[in-house]
Amino acid sequence: MNKLILLSIIMLMPLCLAQDISVEKLLAYNKWSSQHQRVYLNEHEKLFRQMVFFENLQKIQEHNNNPNNTYSVHLNQFSDMTKEEFAEKILMKSDFVDHLMKGISQEATHNDTNNNETQLSSNSLTLADSIDWRTKGAVTSVKNQGGCGSCWSFSAAAVMESFNFIQNKALVDFSEQQLVDCVIPANGYNSYGCNGGWPVQCLDYASKVGITTLDKYPYVAVQNNCNVTGTNNGFKPKSWIQIPNTSNDLKSALNFSPVSVLVDASTWGNYYSGIYNGCDQLHISLNHAVLAVGYDQQGNWIIKNSWSTYWGENGYMRLAPNNTCGILSYNLQVTA
Structure with missing residues (x-):
């Protein structure tokens, strides 16, 4: 035992x-x-x-x-786990994330001409009072990462899915398993399957190889050998940016498309509904990647998680305004 x-x-x-x-x-x-x-x-x-x-x-x-x-909690799939086990099995190791952040600062922005134009137009937007990309049909169904710390692949796949819809008017589920299996040290990436990884490395990988669909490469919640060859495997992001660390910048980005965000989810396990503000703001440890799909008129962030529809508000969460749970710390947006 x-x-x-x-x-x-x-x-x-x-x-x-x-x-x-x-x-x-x-x-x-x-x-x-x-x-x-x-x-x-x-x-x-x-x-x-x-x-x-x-x-x-x-x-x-x-x-x-x-x-x-301001929020309620409820029994769910994590209710027989201690806080330590939840962190160990479901979240990424915060020291691992800290190490990654130091090593890949150069990867965060992938610029080309289109990207620079997108940044300018995004920054000059008049911000909507509220925005929810679910109502525009730009967000795929909530997934379940299971007992594998692969949130990074779900966040990355989700941000590419939404951009693909906005650009190509096709809502397609992309393969998280391909990212878990192929965005690995052997291919030049500091991501480690169920132990944690980095959404920006998924974007870099997909820009070179392409990301295939979920039905062609299904999710199995364990890391296997990479089952993809060649460089023409589906959707390829051309450029992406790191969002500056302010509420207005994240809102501005969300007026353009959903955003991959890093958060401290240490205390999220039993969340059920309402406006979540239960993080220890003095000790933020980024350990989970999710998708921001919008914000409401009160400035609460709307978050798509990867812990099944049984968790939270049918798989979603409303997070209190500003930098609650570190949401403004490290965010990525596909721009072309």
């Missing part, structure tokens, strides 16, 4: 014995575990998972009973 689980069981045992587990909690656990088809290695792990679930359930109930909170 995983050493982390074993150690956690030992530490939690006194709490388990002392805790008053109500019939309601047991019923909630049984319903949840049946719904999510949970199968555990043995009774020890099952007991540990139950205790983690009960603790998470308690926090969810306390949060939702506080009328001052």
Whole structure:
């Protein structure tokens, strides 16, 4: 058994014995575990998972009973994970992201003549009061990355899908699995499949090789050998830019198209609905890549995630204005 689980069981045992587990909690656990088809290695792990679930359930109930909170939380596929496991299994390692950011600063902007014109026209836009690219048909369905830290490939595929729609009027699902398998050190990229990676490297790869469709190269949530040859495999982005770190710049970019954004999602696990403002703004660690698809009249960012439609607002989140969860830190937009 995983050493982390074993150690956690030992530490939690006194709490388990002392805790008053109500019939309601047991019923909630049984319903949840049946719904999510949970199968555990043995009774020890099952007991540990139950205790983690009960603790998470308690926090969810306390949060939702506080009328001052602007968002609600709910049971979902992560409800038997500790905060540490959630970070380990679902998010990218923040030190890994920090290392990548230092190493690829030169890749962030890929300029050509078209790109420079796009930047100028984007910056001179009159900003809409609100914008939501879903209403324009420019956003594909919400996906599920599963237990693989491949958010970077979903964010990159999504930003290319939306630009392809805006440019070519065709909404096509692109292959995240191709990016997971092929944007790798052996091909010259510092991205590592389920351990984390970088959306800008996906754009660079796709500009040279092309990105194929999801139905031709389906997602399997593990890294396999790259199954693509040649340099004519579908959509090729020609240019992209890094968005400056201000709310107005991100809004300006969103008036042109959806944007790939990096965030700190450490505390997002149980989000269900409402305006999320639950990040520790003093300790932001970028560890997740998503797609910003717009903003509302109050300035809340509209985020497409890759944790299935069961999470959040049918797979989406509304994030409080300004730099909530570090959303203004490192953002990319395809421009041609």
